[in-house]
Amino acid sequence: MNCRDVREVADSFLSDQLLTETNHEILQHIDTCPSCRTELDARRRLRSALRDAFNRAPELQPSAEFRNRLRDGLREVPVEGARRWALPGRWLALAAGVVLTAGLASAVFLSRGDAPNPIAPPDLLARDAIGDHRNCALKFRLVRMPVPLEDAADRFDSAFRLLLSAPPDEIQTRDGSARVTERHSCAYGARRFGHVIMQYHGRVVSLLMTANDGAADTIGEGAIPHLIGRPMNGLSVVSVDGTHHSVLLVSDLESAELAELSKVVSVPLAQHLEVSLAPDLGRLATLSP
Amino acid sequence: MVKQAALRDDSDARAAFEGEVLPHADRLFRLALWFVRNRADAEDVVQDTMMQALKSFHRFQPGTNCRAWLTTILQRIVSNRRRAAGRSKVVEDPDDRLAQAVPFVPPVPQELTDELVLGTLRKLPDAFQEVILLCDVEDLSYKEAAQALAIPIGTVMSRLHRGRAQLRTELAAADAVLAGRSTGDGASMRDRRIEAS
Numbered sequence: 371m372n373c374r375d376v377r378e379v380a381d382s383f384l385s386d387q388l389l390t391e392t393n394h395e396i397l398q399h400i401d402t403c404p405s406c407r408t409e410l411d412a413r414r415r416l417r418s419a420l421r422d423a424f425n426r427a428p429e430l431q432p433s434a435e436f437r438n439r440l441r442d443g444l445r446e447v448p449v450e451g452a453r454r455w456a457l458p459g460r461w462l463a464l465a466a467g468v469v470l471t472a473g474l475a476s477a478v479f480l481s482r483g484d485a486p487n488p489i490a491p492p493d494l495l496a497r498d499a500i501g502d503h504r505n506c507a508l509k510f511r512l513v514r515m516p517v518p519l520e521d522a523a524d525r526f527d528s529a530f531r532l533l534l535s536a537p538p539d540e541i542q543t544r545d546g547s548a549r550v551t552e553r554h555s556c557a558y559g560a561r562r563f564g565h566v567i568m569q570y571h572g573r574v575v576s577l578l579m580t581a582n583d584g585a586a587d588t589i590g591e592g593a594i595p596h597l598i599g600r601p602m603n604g605l606s607v608v609s610v611d612g613t614h615h616s617v618l619l620v621s622d623l624e625s626a627e628l629a630e631l632s633k634v635v636s637v638p639l640a641q642h643l644e645v646s647l648a649p650d651l652g653r654l655a656t657l658s659p
Numbered sequence: 660m661v662k663q664a665a666l667r668d669d670s671d672a673r674a675a676f677e678g679e680v681l682p683h684a685d686r687l688f689r690l691a692l693w694f695v696r697n698r699a700d701a702e703d704v705v706q707d708t709m710m711q712a713l714k715s716f717h718r719f720q721p722g723t724n725c726r727a728w729l730t731t732i733l734q735r736i737v738s739n740r741r742r743a744a745g746r747s748k749v750v751e752d753p754d755d756r757l758a759q760a761v762p763f764v765p766p767v768p769q770e771l772t773d774e775l776v777l778g779t780l781r782k783l784p785d786a787f788q789e790v791i792l793l794c795d796v797e798d799l800s801y802k803e804a805a806q807a808l809a810i811p812i813g814t815v816m817s818r819l820h821r822g823r824a825q826l827r828t829e830l831a832a833a834d835a836v837l838a839g840r841s842t843g844d845g846a847s848m849r850d851r852r853i854e855a856s
Contacts, residue, residue: 381823382816385794387801412767416827420780421796423773424689432688436702440684440709445673447713515724515800525682 371395376406384414386516386552390509397551397569421518495561495582495616496607502558503576503605503620507567515556519564522555527581529615530555530564532642537566537577537635545630546571570631575621577635582616608632610640617643676716683729684709690730690792694737694785704740708733727803730793734807764824765831775837779829787822790815795823 376399382388383396400407424430506516523531533553541548548570556565564579606628608619617636619628687708692701711732712719719728768775780788793804794815801819805812 381819385800413823416767416771416776416830417795419771419773419776420791423771423776424693424792424796425686427689427773427777430689430692432685432702432705436688436705437684440702440706441681443706444676444681444709444713447710515727515798515803518798 371399373399373403373406376400376403377409380406380410380413384410384417394574397574398572401569401572495580495618496609498558498561498580499563499576499578499607499609499618499620500605502556502561502563502565502578505558506556506565507552507574507576516554516565517556519553519555522562522564526555526562527564529579529581529643532639533564533566533577533579536639536642537568541568541631541634543570543630543634545627548575548631548635568635570621571623571627573621573623575619575623575628575631577639578618578620579615579639580618581614582611608636610636612640612643615640615643672716675721676713679719679721679725680709680712680716680729683726686726686797687729687733690797691733691737693788693792695740700740704733704736707736711736724799724803726797727799727807730797730799730803731807734789735809738809764827767827768830768834770834771830775830775833779826779833782829783822783825787818787825790818791822791826794819 376396379388379392379396383393388396400410517525519530519534523529537548537550539550541550548568550566550568552565552567554565556563561580566577568575568577605620605622606625608625608628608631610617610632617640619632619636621628623631684705688701688705691704691708692698695701695704708729712729715732719725780791783791789808790804793799793807794801799807801812801815805815808815
């Protein structure tokens with residue numbers, strides 16, 4: 371892929387509309403081409419400026435009076451088709467309840483929409499993180515489109531706001547530098563993540579923040595996330611678990627490389643989340659068949 | 660008994676609607692106001708959109724992109740209003756007027772103020788503004804934007820390409836004018852502001 375090719379599809383790249391293979395070709399190109407990297411940054415900056423300007427323009431905001439009038443007006447209108455809507459939701463809730471009672475973890479996939487994250491031990495967290503990394507960062511085949519972190523912080527989890535600025539766009543480790551290429555929130559199954567995608571040593575790395583509902587603390591030190599279902603050869607997960615949130619790194623990098631990166635990006639982030647988090651909580655686990 | 664069940668179902672649906680749809684009201688309003696350029700009309704458009712969404716809520720698939728679904732409803736309402744007012748967009752479709760994309764894309768200015776960015780966006784043909792707002796601001800995919808605007812996905816991509824290029828050309832020109840006014844009053848964009856009634 372040459373400079374002309376990259377610029378032709380640069381906006382589609384920023385919109386995550388390209389095939390994984392094309393994404394990788396672009397990332398490889400901009401690793402060695404400062405000119406195209408600058409151009410991509412410029413387009414990203416313009417898009418961000420446009421979004422911010424539009425969303426905060428005072429003259430484009432609805433009045434409080436209109437908001438109230440709209441809400442009150444809608445309450446006067448009966449919900450047509452409500453019973454048809456309610457039936458599948460209830461069926462799913464019932465099905466999820468039955469399956470959870472039976473102890474099958476796969477029931478989380480039956481939850482509707484963006485329900486609160488289910489309580490999950492680290493192996494489930496790792497499985498969901500791997501699933502999100504593969505579907506979002508590598509293949510971009512999500513059921514639900516990613517949403518901006520600001521929106522996700524307002525709607526799902528205020529902790530995601532931290533990811534707007536952390537980790538920084540350029541990260542130095544002892545072994546090299548990592549660069550952030552994307553920040554958003556996405557979902558895998560019933561689990562909502564704050565997702566930062568990075569390039570490190572030529573590989574794609576996902577940093578995923580998610581609520582763990584305290585379950586991670588109940589697992590003993592040294593517990594190794596393992597995969598439920600089919601094996602994922604060569605993928606590593608490094609998890610830093612706090613009382614309420616876990617910060618996971620997922621990549622096909624060597625485990626030691628990922629662990630090094632974790633010290634620089636995950637641990638400071640987790641420390642922001644809770645002051646009491648010990649800096650050496652990073653647990654390394656390589657998933658193997 | 661049956662009546663009680665129906666009431667409970669209605670209550671569930673309403674709670675789901677308020678949780679899923681109402682948070683998008685402000686976004687819908689901004690889009691509506693940008694397109695119709697009048698607060699009273701924008702309020703009508705948002706109200707009609709919400710009413711339509713409420714009536715069709717049983718058709719909404721949980722887990723799909725609610726924002727895209729609502730934007731499609733809003734766009735159809737805006738489009739119907741334009742037709743009713745005799746303002747057909749066909750004559751102002753830029754695809755025919757701008758047969759070829761702008762060949763040179765100037766650099767993005769270092770300083771991008773809100774006024775500069777929005778004022779420049781407003782200078783573009785409506786069809787370019789629409790796709791840029793839906794794809795770059797509202798984060799709709801090309802496919803979702805195509806559905807919302809009822810145009811082929813190839814047209815969305817083509818308009819985006821040309822629209823973004825023209826936006827940069829206009830931004831560079833506006834930035835040059837502002838830079839030339841060392842003692843200017845920065846009022847170049849004011850005449851483009853949306854009517855505030």
